[in-house]
Amino acid sequence: MLLGIFVSNLNDMENHLINSMQNRYAVKKFDAGKKLTDQQLNAVLEAARLTATSYGLQLMKIVVVDNPEIRKELVLHSYNQQQIADASHLLVLCRERKVDASHVEDFIKNVANTREQDIDKLEGYKNMMLRDMASMSEEEQVIWMDKQIYILLGNLMTALAVLNIDSCPMEGFKPAEYDRILGLEEQNLASVLVLPIGYRATDDPNALRKKVRRAEDQFIVRV
Numbered sequence: 471m472l473l474g475i476f477v478s479n480l481n482d483m484e485n486h487l488i489n490s491m492q493n494r495y496a497v498k499k500f501d502a503g504k505k506l507t508d509q510q511l512n513a514v515l516e517a518a519r520l521t522a523t524s525y526g527l528q529l530m531k532i533v534v535v536d537n538p539e540i541r542k543e544l545v546l547h548s549y550n551q552q553q554i555a556d557a558s559h560l561l562v563l564c565r566e567r568k569v570d571a572s573h574v575e576d577f578i579k580n581v582a583n584t585r586e587q588d589i590d591k592l593e594g595y596k597n598m599m600l601r602d603m604a605s606m607s608e609e610e611q612v613i614w615m616d617k618q619i620y621i622l623l624g625n626l627m628t629a630l631a632v633l634n635i636d637s638c639p640m641e642g643f644k645p646a647e648y649d650r651i652l653g654l655e656e657q658n659l660a661s662v663l664v665l666p667i668g669y670r671a672t673d674d675p676n677a678l679r680k681k682v683r684r685a686e687d688q689f690i691v692r693v
């Protein structure tokens with residue numbers, strides 16, 4: 471087991487976290503017969519919805535792919551990675567394809583409604599976001615949105631690990647093919663990452679591999 475020096479005297483909650491992190495690994499072979507309950511899936515998706523995003527704008531959506539035929543087709547555009555078909559559920563993490571002032575305006579309306587605030591008082595905040603976004607090229611906006619999908623991925627993976635649900639983060643797929651098959655462009659979405667979730671097969675060879683991580687002194691810089 472990979473244990474760092476600062477994980478020797480942990481309380482129950484800290485132990486639960488570290489054990490969950492140790493237990494998590496990128497699953498290569500899922501048990502195709504084991505499914506998450508609706509309640510589990512809902513908890514995972516709610517954890518995802520609570521992810522922090524830049525300004526809180528949430529320029530993202532998660533596409534949950536249930537259809538087995540579509541998932542088989544997606545395997546072909548995922549370098550044949552079978553996790554796409556075998557996992558209990560497949561989450562496709564998407565960003566908005568193009569972002570414009572309407573996204574900011576919708577967000578501001580949501581803030582005003584949720585917090586029962588006068589929308590006019592949010593004018594300065596709105597203009598700051600619009601100015602910031604206008605200062606970016608389209609390419610920079612895409613990079614900015616993509617980065618937040620990686621935060622979403624990290625948050626999801628931690629939530630899943632704590633719930634003892636397995637997953638495999640994936641960049642190894644063809645976004646353009648996913649976008650076409652899932653009709654994402656029509657919804658102003660672009661796939662960035664995929665995350666099959668479910669339960670490891672008992673004979674997944676990856677489960678036995680030791681975790682390889684930098685030693686603490688190679689990873690933490692204390693100033």
Ligand SMILES: Cc1cc2nc3c(=O)[nH]c(=O)nc-3n(C[C@H](O)[C@H](O)[C@H](O)COP(=O)(O)O)c2cc1C
Pocket residue numbers: 494495496497498551638639640641642643681
């Ligand atoms: C952004 C990202 C993309 C990844 N893409 C793939 C992938 O396409 N296929 C795969 O089997 N593993 C993929 N991995 C898994 C990594 O190889 C794995 O997380 C890393 O080797 C550390 O091992 P562990 O997660 O099992 O501890 C990806 C991981 C991340 C974070």
